[in-house]
Structure formats: C-alpha cells, structure tokens
Amino acid sequence: MSTITVTGYKEANQTLCLGDLKQSLYDEGKVLMDRVLVALHGDEHRSRRFLEMKIFKKDFFNYYEKHVLPPVVQRTLASCVASGSTDLMDFGRRAMLDLTADFAGIDRPVGTEEERDALVHIIHKFGAAATLGQYQGDREAVREEVRATLKVFDEKFFVPSVARRQAALVKFRAGEITEAELPRDILTVLLRNEDNLDLPRDMVLRETAFYYLAGAHTSVHSLTHAMHEMFQWRLIHPEDGRRMQTDPLFVQRCVHESMRLHPSSPIAQRKPLCPMHLPSGDDVSTEDTVVVDLYNANRQVATFGPDAAEFNPHRVLPGNQPPYGLTFGVGVHTCLGRNLAAGDVARSNTDPLTHQYGTVTLLARALLQKNARPDPNHPPSREVAVAREAWAKYPVLID
Numbered sequence: 001m002s003t004i005t006v007t008g009y010k011e012a013n014q015t016l017c018l019g020d021l022k023q024s025l026y027d028e029g030k031v032l033m034d035r036v037l038v039a040l041h042g043d044e045h046r047s048r049r050f051l052e053m054k055i056f057k058k059d060f061f062n063y064y065e066k067h068v069l070p071p072v073v074q075r076t077l078a079s080c081v082a083s084g085s086t087d088l089m090d091f092g093r094r095a096m097l098d099l100t101a102d103f104a105g106i107d108r109p110v111g112t113e114e115e116r117d118a119l120v121h122i123i124h125k126f127g128a129a130a131t132l133g134q135y136q137g138d139r140e141a142v143r144e145e146v147r148a149t150l151k152v153f154d155e156k157f158f159v160p161s162v163a164r165r166q167a168a169l170v171k172f173r174a175g176e177i178t179e180a181e182l183p184r185d186i187l188t189v190l191l192r193n194e195d196n197l198d199l200p201r202d203m204v205l206r207e208t209a210f211y212y213l214a215g216a217h218t219s220v221h222s223l224t225h226a227m228h229e230m231f232q233w234r235l236i237h238p239e240d241g242r243r244m245q246t247d248p249l250f251v252q253r254c255v256h257e258s259m260r261l262h263p264s265s266p267i268a269q270r271k272p273l274c275p276m277h278l279p280s281g282d283d284v285s286t287e288d289t290v291v292v293d294l295y296n297a298n299r300q301v302a303t304f305g306p307d308a309a310e311f312n313p314h315r316v317l318p319g320n321q322p323p324y325g326l327t328f329g330v331g332v333h334t335c336l337g338r339n340l341a342a343g344d345v346a347r348s349n350t351d352p353l354t355h356q357y358g359t360v361t362l363l364a365r366a367l368l369q370k371n372a373r374p375d376p377n378h379p380p381s382r383e384v385a386v387a388r389e390a391w392a393k394y395p396v397l398i399d
Contacts, residue, residue: 001287006280009304009326012297014279017331021270021290025133031143032129032150035203036210038333041273045332048197051189055103056336060184061356064099064340069359072098073366080398085375088227088367088394092220093120095363100215104208105187107161118156125149126213133269134387150209158205165191186211218264219341222360224391226258227367229311231374240313244368249346251368252361254313259324259342259360260304261311266295266388268329295389298325370398 006015015021022041026033033039037048076095080086097119101108108115129146132139165188171177182188190197190204199207233254234241243250270290277283284290299309303321317323323345328338335341343358344350357365374380378395 002284003289003291004278004280004282004284005291005293006278006282007293007296007300008280009297009300009302011278011280012292012294012326013330015270015290015292016268016326016329016333018270018276018278019332020273020276022273023269023333024271024289025265025267025269026130027133028135028139029129029132029143029146031146032126032206032209032213034206036207037336038210038214049332049336051193051197052186053336055184055186055189056340058339060103061339061343064103065343065356065359065362068102069095069099069362073363077366077370077398081370084399085395085397088224088396089220089391090120091367092223092363093123093216096216096219096359097123099359100212103185103215104211105161105165105183105185106157106208106212107164108157109160118152122149122153122157123213123216126153126209127217130213130217131386131388131390134266135385136387137385150205153209154205158208161187161208162191162204215337215340218337219360219363221264221390222255222259222262222341223363224394225262225389226255226360226364227372227396228380228391228394229258229261230254230364230368233311233313247352248357248361248365249350249352249355250313251365252343252346252357253323255358255361255364256323256342256345257311257313257315259327260298261309262389263294263298263325263327266293268292268294268333292326294326298327367396367398372396372398 006012023039026039037045037052040048073095076091080091094116097116101119108119125145126149128135128142132142135142165183168177168182169188169191172179172182187204187208190199190207193199194204230244234244240250244254268291270292272284272286272288272290275283275285278290298304301308304317304325305315315323324342328335328342339356339358341358341360343356343361346355373396375395375397380394381392383390383392
C-alpha cells in the first residue's frame, strides 16, 4: 500500500485523463462531499455531469458576469467604503454569495444583512469539509461542525428553495408555464431528474450545498492570492501598477498567472480501480493511492520557463498552453465553473469590450479601482490548520 506522487506537468496531465483512476481527494469530507458530482466516477458521474452542464453554458456565464455580479460587487464595496477597509476573504465571500446561491438554487427570501451573514458563515463552514483531507487537527470535531451547519442550511434555505421549485415544476408539467420560466439552477435540474438519477433527498441537499460552496470557496482563495501577487508585483513594477488600473486584459493575465501558482487544491488524489502503469513510469495496484501534485506540476521549468516558480504576468506561452496550467483539472473532472471563474483566455485579436473576464478578474478590478492596498497596521495571516497554501485573513485599505 503506497502513495505514488506525480509531479511532472506532462505526466500529471496524462494521469488526470486516465479513466481507471477514481477520485478520492474528498473521502475524508463525506459528511458534505459524499456522492456529490466531483466525488463520482464512471456512469454515475457522466449522467449527472451531462445534466448539470446544461446550466454552465456561454450565455449563462455572460449573463452572470454582465448583469448579476456588477451590482453585487458595487453594493459590497459600498459597505466597505465608509470604514475605508475590508478583508479580502470576507469581501470575496460576500461578493460571490448571490452568484453562487443563484446557480446552486438557494433563495434568499428575507434579504436582510442577517440573512447574508448566515450564508457567509455557511460558506466558511462548508469549506472545512472540502479541505478535510489536508486538515491537521481533530477531523471528527470539524465533521460535527459541518453536520450542524448543514442542518441550519437545510432548515433555513434548502426547504423553502425546494418548495418554490417543486411548485414551479407542477405548473410546468401542467403546461401553465414554459421551460424558460423555470429557475435556471442546479437544484431545479436535480428535482426534475431525481427519479432518473436515483437522488434521495439527502443527496440533493449535499449536491446543492456543494455547488453553493464550490463557486464561492475557490474564487475567494483565488482572488486573495491574485491580489497579493499584484500588490507585490506593482511595488517593483510601478508601470504595471498603473496598467492594472486601466487595462482589464492585463488584470486577467495577472489573475491567470496567480491561479497557476496557487491552485485551489494543491493536489488531485485518485485510487486505481485495477493494476495499471502510470505515464510517470510507476506501476500501481488497487491498494495504492495516486497523488497528482498540481502545485509543483504548474511550476515545471520545462513547461513554464526558467522563472516558473515566480509570478510574471508577462510570461509568454505556446498558444495551446492554458495560462493557469492544471489548476482547473483536465479530463472528466475538469471544473465545470472554470469559465465562470477564469473567463476566456484572451487572444491577440480579443475585444476588451466584449471579452468574458471571469468573476475573479472582475472582483480584482473592482478592488484595484478603489485603490485597494495592504493595511500596514494589520498584516495578512496564513491558514495554519490546513496543509495547503491559503490565507486566513488579508486586511486591505480602500478609497
């Protein structure tokens, strides 16, 4: 029983595409992650992914980026301007809250700040389940917190959200409303197909909670890493600091470069379903664990150049090389929300007025335009309880 780690970029890419390696990164966090899409394999994974991909289409990304996110970001920033400061982690959670709740299918019936505070708290607690495999403390205590949070989420938000969608589905089946009038979200898709996919209520609850978490949790960490890298870069490249204020395509290049250096999950983890020979040259059995080291694969000199371990938004790459490397995965477990978070990769003929930038770039631009900068009196702090690169707090000043 061994753990085989794959670090080469080419070998990591090929390994992630192998169909006989089953996802196992989230086994410790089954309290939330059991049988959610990202943890599935084979036919069950293909069936559910096919259905849920109907939500993640180009018009969906454009609609949320152009119409949903901007007013939410401005409202979130406005609440910070009075004090002249915010915390990047908290700002990101609040700014992403409406977006991820909408595509997950979670209604906010009251609309108060107390309700938003409760949803921000839920995102934070759910995040512990997704990273439990790297947690270095008492994992069972964390599971108990996640169970308690899931119960609150169920009673306050999931139950009324299900009731509204089931009522809409009754009208749809009776011909009283069209399909276009149904809510366009994951919860509605699951409720329409719960019999076909063998989805008991607790499974639908966890899948909805997972989507609510995934959209916000990863983007918050990506935003904070990207802002930190840009803060450091503009200290020694003031001309690029000015460019960050005026050139949205350059800001997106900075975000993609940061995503490469700081993947949301530093590793992918798989279990072989049969004895096999890996692209790295290793032979593995069903008793072994295969770890794909995304963090180091994304820093391979052979792929990204001699300064691969450093932040450089001017990095030149071949046209077919994703600037964010393997951060969003490849193969059947490629992140469905990649384009939502990272946008399209800009080309030489890209029109900045119509380009899709991704939510992380839009959040970063909004902060830069408010002259966000590290708070000299309150330095940022790293997360210490989890064996992964993450910020716990990142206070900033804004104008």
